[in-house]
Amino acid sequence: MASSFFTKTPSLSAIFSIYTSLSAFTILFRTLLHQIIPIQIRDFIISKFTDYFSTYFNSNFTFIIEEQCDYVTNQTFRAAQVYLPTLLSRISTGSLLVSSSNLKNPMAKPKFGIPVKAKIIDEFEGIHLEWTLFSAKDNTSYMSRPKRYFHLTCKKEFRDKIMSDYFAYISKSSVKILTQRDNLNIHTYIPEYKRWEPAIFQHHTTFETLAIEPELKNTLIRDLDSFANGKDFFKTVGRAWKRGYLLYGPPGTGKSSLVAAIANHMNYSIYDLQLQSVKDDAMLRQILTLTENRSILLIEDLDCSSGADARKEDKEDDENQTKKKKNDPKVTLSGLLNFVDGLWSSCVEERIIIFTTNHKEKLDPALLRPGRMDVHILMDYCTPFVFKKLAALYLEIEEHDMFEPIEKMLLVLKATPAEITEQLMVSKNPDVTLKGLIEFLKSKRIG
Ligand SMILES: Nc1ncnc2c1ncn2[C@@H]1O[C@H](COP(=O)(O)OP(=O)(O)OP(=O)(O)O)[C@@H](O)[C@H]1O
Numbered sequence: 001m002a003s004s005f006f007t008k009t010p011s012l013s014a015i016f017s018i019y020t021s022l023s024a025f026t027i028l029f030r031t032l033l034h035q036i037i038p039i040q041i042r043d044f045i046i047s048k049f050t051d052y053f054s055t056y057f058n059s060n061f062t063f064i065i066e067e068q069c070d071y072v073t074n075q076t077f078r079a080a081q082v083y084l085p086t087l088l089s090r091i092s093t094g095s096l097l098v099s100s101s102n103l104k105n106p107m108a109k110p111k112f113g114i115p116v117k118a119k120i121i122d123e124f125e126g127i128h129l130e131w132t133l134f135s136a137k138d139n140t141s142y143m144s145r146p147k148r149y150f151h152l153t154c155k156k157e158f159r160d161k162i163m164s165d166y167f168a169y170i171s172k173s174s175v176k177i178l179t180q181r182d183n184l185n186i187h188t189y190i191p192e193y194k195r196w197e198p199a200i201f202q203h204h205t206t207f208e209t210l211a212i213e214p215e216l217k218n219t220l221i222r223d224l225d226s227f228a229n230g231k232d233f234f235k236t237v238g239r240a241w242k243r244g245y246l247l248y249g250p251p252g253t254g255k256s257s258l259v260a261a262i263a264n265h266m267n268y269s270i271y272d273l274q275l276q277s278v279k280d281d282a283m284l285r286q287i288l289t290l291t292e293n294r295s296i297l298l299i300e301d302l303d304c305s306s307g308a309d310a311r312k313e314d315k316e317d318d319e320n321q322t323k324k325k326k327n328d329p330k331v332t333l334s335g336l337l338n339f340v341d342g343l344w345s346s347c348v349e350e351r352i353i354i355f356t357t358n359h360k361e362k363l364d365p366a367l368l369r370p371g372r373m374d375v376h377i378l379m380d381y382c383t384p385f386v387f388k389k390l391a392a393l394y395l396e397i398e399e400h401d402m403f404e405p406i407e408k409m410l411l412v413l414k415a416t417p418a419e420i421t422e423q424l425m426v427s428k429n430p431d432v433t434l435k436g437l438i439e440f441l442k443s444k445r446i447g
Contacts, residue, residue: 249379252418281335
């Protein structure tokens with residue numbers, strides 16, 4: 001029995017020769033495979049295998065939330081960006097972004113953010129969730145910024161629950177956080193990047209520090225508050241939830257200050273659009289879709305934009321006209337109107353649009369027709385009331401012997417609140433300052 005076993009067992013040299021033949025065959029087979037099957041097909045087969053096995057063995061499900069979708073900011077990405085910083089204590093990797101942007105107060109507490117690839121754990125109705133931020137280089141243009149996206153991972157069986165309830169929950173939470181935010185942003189559109197760049201908005205003007213007639217102030221605050229609470233009303237009457245304001249008046253009468261007061265009152269960020277940098281109507285539409293809900297869209301100096309000013313062909317010679325046309329933006333009046341009042345105006349909710357101009361009379365009448373801009377506000381020269389308010393703010397006085405002559409002069413001559421504030425900042429001593437102001441006003445009368 002034993003001898004038959006040994007006689008049937010192949011010799012060591014036979015095993016070695018079988019092994020060598022097999023190896024040679026494998027190498028030959030692999031070489032043939034590499035030469036016959038193109039690399040793309042090989043990669044495809046490998047990826048299919050990998051997918052199949054990873055899906056089979058992996059019990060997780062991942063949602064991918066990209067920053068941009070269909071050329072607009074993905075609101076789910078934005079909601080996650082606002083919501084996740086509230087979970088920073090649950091970051092599971094050992095790093096955090098730290099930044100301080102409060103220029104006025106270097107001692108202010110820094111803000112913390114989520115670094116790329118850091119994992120944040122969330123818990124929703126007992127479901128364990130993992131968020132990770134990724135950033136990938138976009139090679140489409142050398143100016144392009146990296147593409148950012150979140151991965152949200154949960155157990156497969158909770159996929160539907162997350163889709164139906166969790167995304168709605170983070171979107172609601174982000175709106176709540178934004179309403180209570182203490183930092184507003186002012187955004188500038190960068191055409192090269194095709195995106196709005198935010199900066200911290202730290203204008204301290206409020207309705208308390210803005211010197212305007214009390215009637216105007218109260219009407220405006222009422223109007224803004226009823227707009228903010230008017231979601232159902234706008235829906236019922238079938239109108240886009242937006243409000244348009246035209247601020248007009250001479251330079252230095254507080255138009256920009258009023259915009260800041262509105263932003264601070266509403267807690268809305270500002271999108272400051274330079275119409276001159278917009279190439280055409282298509283670009284205007286794209287820019288508009290990249291803004292967020294609960295914001296102010298500001299277009300300053302509307303009279304300087306070709307789409308908005310009234311026609312005046314006869315007044316300028318041909319050469320000047322051609323020169324001007326070359327530099328003019330190609331935003332048309334109809335593009336602008338569509339943007340104020342047409343279908344495109346409703347692509348963002350709870351939006352305030354503010355136009356400012358120093359020359360209302362130069363605007364095309366089509367822009368001024370009822371319904372285009374809901375409220376027209378004249379920001380005028382300094383009145384006695386406005387002067388007293390400014391004196392109370394700058395000099396901290398309610399009354400002074402020199403008030404009367406100043407108020408009388410303000411009734412007959414034109415001085416802007418900006419000119420008055422400049423004079424009021426000369427000294428903290430009311431006698432010196434008010435004397436200087438009287439001299440300034442006298443010089444105006446003579447001039
Ligand atoms: N009504 C006001 N109340 C308080 N301060 C004011 C007021 N108007 C102007 N000022 C002061 O004058 C400065 C310039 O005003 P502001 O820039 O708001 O005017 P404007 O009408 O927007 O001018 P422009 O048309 O040149 O942009 C402000 O920074 C502020 O200090």
